[in-house]
Amino acid sequence: MNSDGYRAGAIAVVGRPNVGKSSLVNHVVGQKVSIVSDKPQTTRKRILGIATTPRWQIVFADTPGLHEARHKLGAALNEAAKQTLDECDVVLVMVDVSKRPGKEDRALAEMLALAGSKRPLVLGMNKMDLLKPVDVEAHYEAYLALFPTERSMMTSLTQGHNVDLLVSLLVDALPEGPPLYPEEDVTDQPMRELASELVREKALRLTRQEVPHALATTTEAWEEEDGLTRISVVLLVETEGQKAILIGKKGAMLKRIGTEARLEIEEMTGGRVFLELFVKVRPDWRQNPRWLRELGMV
């Protein structure tokens, strides 16, 4: 490909949990590479989402939401986000413009200022559909004061408002150069990882309170035979109570998680899938370095 005028580079997507970072990445990539839920800390590690057009390639590095860490897992999530900042061409700070800036936003602003980053900064003020007219000016100004930049855009990912304009700002901030990845690549995650993430997404969406935070998933087996893919995914929780919630009455909850995940995995693989789920209890896995390593989170 002739790289004249072509733009390509890595964009770190950072911000506090639940503002829509992964939703943006999926929207621009055009398929789900990073799971999305209404529970904070849905994203557990850096995930690449690659979008390629004839004029540009964006390599998004989606990151876990920055927050006050209360355990080793939380610290690892923050660390993953910070490391990504060091390795990118452009920083995209995402905020929830319907709310006033919180302490996590201020901590991120400080971190960026301390790092003295010379990289272009783009500010995505998402969830404008939830922004009350009376708050527009105050919130807009408060976020711009924290993240001073000439490249900012209010967006609504759920309603599709201004997303193309935000993408134009991002592309303008990219360096000129040839694409970094083959155009058919959309993520750095292997299929077996996407499968366990889709199971986690369904479980996050269907459960509440302590279960989402205590849950990890991992694919233990993946075999293809006669057009059928057999996949086993383990759901790891910390207590017997959480296990009981995930299994549900007569297994109803686990069945629902399995069916919803299987349908999406079939879409991804383009073939028939037999998905088996197992729930295991591992007390305190979030504090255990060995488990964090085994789950690929450190």
Ligand SMILES: Nc1nc2c(ncn2[C@@H]2O[C@H](COP(=O)(O)OP(=O)(O)OP(=O)(O)O)[C@@H](O)[C@H]2O)c(=O)[nH]1
């Ligand atoms: N109302 C509204 N909801 C949105 C918008 N964008 C995303 N959401 C919702 O916000 C929730 C969080 O979205 P995610 O994309 O998972 O957020 P995130 O920033 O990646 O969150 P973490 O991975 O936990 O850091 C989901 O329920 C989305 O559907 C938006 O523009 N408006």
Ligand SMILES: [Mg+2]
């Ligand atoms: Mg996310």
